[in-house]
Amino acid sequence: MKWHWMIAGAVGLTLTGCFSEKPTQSEAVSKPLAVTAADRIYFGGDILTMEGDTPQYAEAIATLGEKIIFVGDKKSAMAHKFGKTALIDLKGKTLLPGFVDPHSHVYGVGLQAVVANVLPPPDGKANTVDSIIEILKAADQEQTQRLFIEKTGWILGFGYDDAELDRYPTKDDLDKVSTEKPVLIVHTSGHLSVANSKALELSGINAESPNPEGGVIRRIEGSKEPNGVLEENAHFAVLFSLNKLIDQSLQDTMLEAAQKMYAKFGYTTAQEGRATTDGYEALKRASIKGQLLIDVVAYADMVTSSDFMTSLYNAPTYTNHFRIGGVKLNFDGSPQGKTAWLTEPYFHPPHGQNNEYVGYPTFKDETAYNYVETAFKNDWQVLTHANGDAAIEQFITAVEKANTKLGKKDRRPVLIHGQTIRQDQIARLKDAGIFPALFPMHTFYWGDWHRDSVLGLPRADFISPTNAILDAGMVFSSHHDAPVALPSSFRVLDATVNRTTRTHKVLGPDQRVDAYTGLKSMTIWPAYQHFEELSKGSLKEGKQADLIILNKNPLKVAPETLKDLQVIETISRGDTVYRRSE
Known part of the structure; x- marks a missing residue:
């Protein structure tokens, strides 16, 4: 018998012969067998x-190249088995679609991967100020940090x-690390930082420096002298200046390290949730060189x-x-950093603020409204960071005004975080x-705080009232906002399902959801x-072959053990990009 193969576009190799000894050309063309040879089953x-x-559940799944070509029973799947098809026995493990990252900063995760880790346990060892000082003093002993x-x-x-220190x-603490080199530590929220005296000097921040709009330079009590703590736009100005010192080779190293971290946790799509020009250029360069392992979707700051919104x-x-x-907008700050914009005062105000303190917005109302309207006019999907209920109100109002002016259509503007959203806003x-x-x-991470x-x-x-969203007839996504925390998928799932704090208290028990809902998110x-x-x-014929294999089924383990699940293998568009070593 002779087998005749042809490439059927992006679908793959299709068997066009039949089982007769000598099929005519017309028979082969008019009666093809609807069977596609799989790479993997x-x-x-x-x-x-x-x-x-x-x-x-399905008994089997078959993939070819970047696509899923069959989902269903094992017998039918085996019809796609030909000479070079790899048969993969899961041996009781669980396969599901790769995780899609709803919000994080993949470029920032790359930065996190090459600098000193001053996270508290369980993700780091910095639970006192003295421990931070010692970690920073030892930074040049690790290769990537030294680089x-x-x-x-x-x-x-x-x-x-x-919250954990x-x-x-x-600045006095960081001066103990060095007075010759600038030293900066970034808050876990990404919205504040602490600079030593040299870093403040190089940044032009002194007693005469005014607070920038949408930011605060904290001062030594009783004076105008900066104490080293920088909030929001004061912090971002320093960080953006520092980013300009990172050359292309270091950017590429960062991005490679970040991708590996996402793949380790089962993410086959990552987000760059506030892309600046440096981040965009690094991602573009990696795309051109074929160095991206997983899909990355970027949202321009x-x-x-916004100038690179003209990009192809x-x-x-x-x-x-x-x-x-x-595009991405930022309407306020961080609740754990006490810079989010609330309508009611903070339970305990931060240092230097009175009992009426409610945080502050990034923009005045009209500026915020104009940004959202501009995004709508350009047909740009807009993601907006809004943590405090006052900032959430500003965003909802901005969208309502733009909808009224421009008409409703499927734009899917996204509320990022929405932590303190009120029931009446849902x-x-x-x-x-x-x-x-x-x-x-x-x-x-911050429930107790x-x-x-x-x-x-x-x-x-x-906070993050998932059940209230479902009750209103909507769906939601659940994210980690790395590098705010590690891009740990199972921490995300555990928190979405259990809502358990570091001290093992349940925060908002009525907002817990089941594990399947957590996975949907x-x-x-x-x-x-x-x-x-x-x-x-999801796993469906024609969709991308983005798959993950887990050691156990999240739907069949005790909810309190979800955080302990492990990714065995991550497959992005049909290619294995991570495999756990035994």
């Missing part, structure tokens, strides 16, 4: 498709968390970097794993067509958020 474990409102110091001249640490660090990468499809999805999200990308992982210092009860119980729902629900987020 997976079977022998729980294959969770994430299709439907309740869990659906960063040599390239930039700065000693940088990422992740300090005053014995006191708030100041609208205030500073601003498209609904990816070019070598990269595309621009829209219905307005639905009416305005706003998609909520929530942050329930806060319940673990929100309850005891930031918000108090009952406000703290209602990490797969098909964020795919919808990105306008990618037709190509990602």
Whole structure:
């Protein structure tokens, strides 16, 4: 018998012969067998498709190149087996779609990966100010950290968390690390930092420096002298200047390290949630060189970097794993850093503020409204960071005004974080067509801090109210906002399902959801958020072969053990990009 093969576009190799000894050309063309040869066939474990409102399983899945070509029973899957097909027995492990990252900063994760780790446990060892000092002193002993110091001249640490420290660090503490080199540590929220005296000097910050709009330079009590702590736009100005010292080779190293971290946690799509020109150029360069392992969708910082919205990468499809999805706005700060903009005062105000302190906005109302309207006019999907309920109100109002002026259509503006959203605001999200990308992982990392210092009860119980969103007839996505925390998918899932704090208290028990809903918020729902629900987020014929293999089924383990699940393998567009070593 003779087998005749032809390439059928992007679908793959299709068998066009039949079992007669000598088929005529007309027979071969007019009666092709609708069977496509698979690269891989997976079977022998729980294959969770994430299709439907309740869990659906398949016996087998077949992939060819970048695509899924079959999902269903094992016998039918084996019809796609030919000479070079790899048969992969899961041996009881669980396969499901790759995780889709609803919001984070992949370029920032790269920076985190090459500087000193000053996160508290369980992600680091910095639980006192003295421990931060010792970690920074030892930074040049690690290869990538030494490279960063040599390239930039700065000693940088990422992740300090005053909620877990014995006191708030100041410039005097960081001067103990060095008085010759600039030293900067970035808060775990990414919205504040602490600079030593040399870093303040190089940044032109002194007693005569005014607070920038949308930012604060904290002062030594009783004077105008900066104490080293910089909030919001004061912090971002220093960080953006530092970023300019990072050359292309270091940027490429950072991006490679970041991708590996996402793949390790099962993410096959990552987000660059506030892309500046440096981040965009690094991603573009990696795309051109074929160095992206997973899909990355970037959102341009609208205030500073909207010029690259004219790029050919601003498209609904990816070019070598990269595309621009829209723009990003920032309407306030961080609740754990006490810079988010609330309508009611903080439970305990931060240093230097009175009992009426409610945080502050990034923009005045009219400026905020104009930015959203401009995004709508340009058909740019807009992601807006708004943590405090006052900032959330500003965003909802901006969308409502733009909808009234320009007419409603499927723009999917996204509320990023929405931590302190009120019940009365939720219905307005639905009416305005706003998609909520929530942050329930806060319940673990800062739940105790929100309850005891930031918000108090009952406000703290209602942060990231996932069940209230579902009850309103909407869906949501759940994110980690790395490098605010590590891009740990199972911390996300655990927090979304359990809402357990560091001290093992449950914050907002009525807002817990089941594990299947938690998985939906990490797969098909964020795919919808990105306008990618037709190509990602579930196992279905024709969708991308973005798959992950886990050691156990998240739907069949005790909820309190979800955080302990492990990714065995991550497959991006049919290629293995991570495999756990035994």
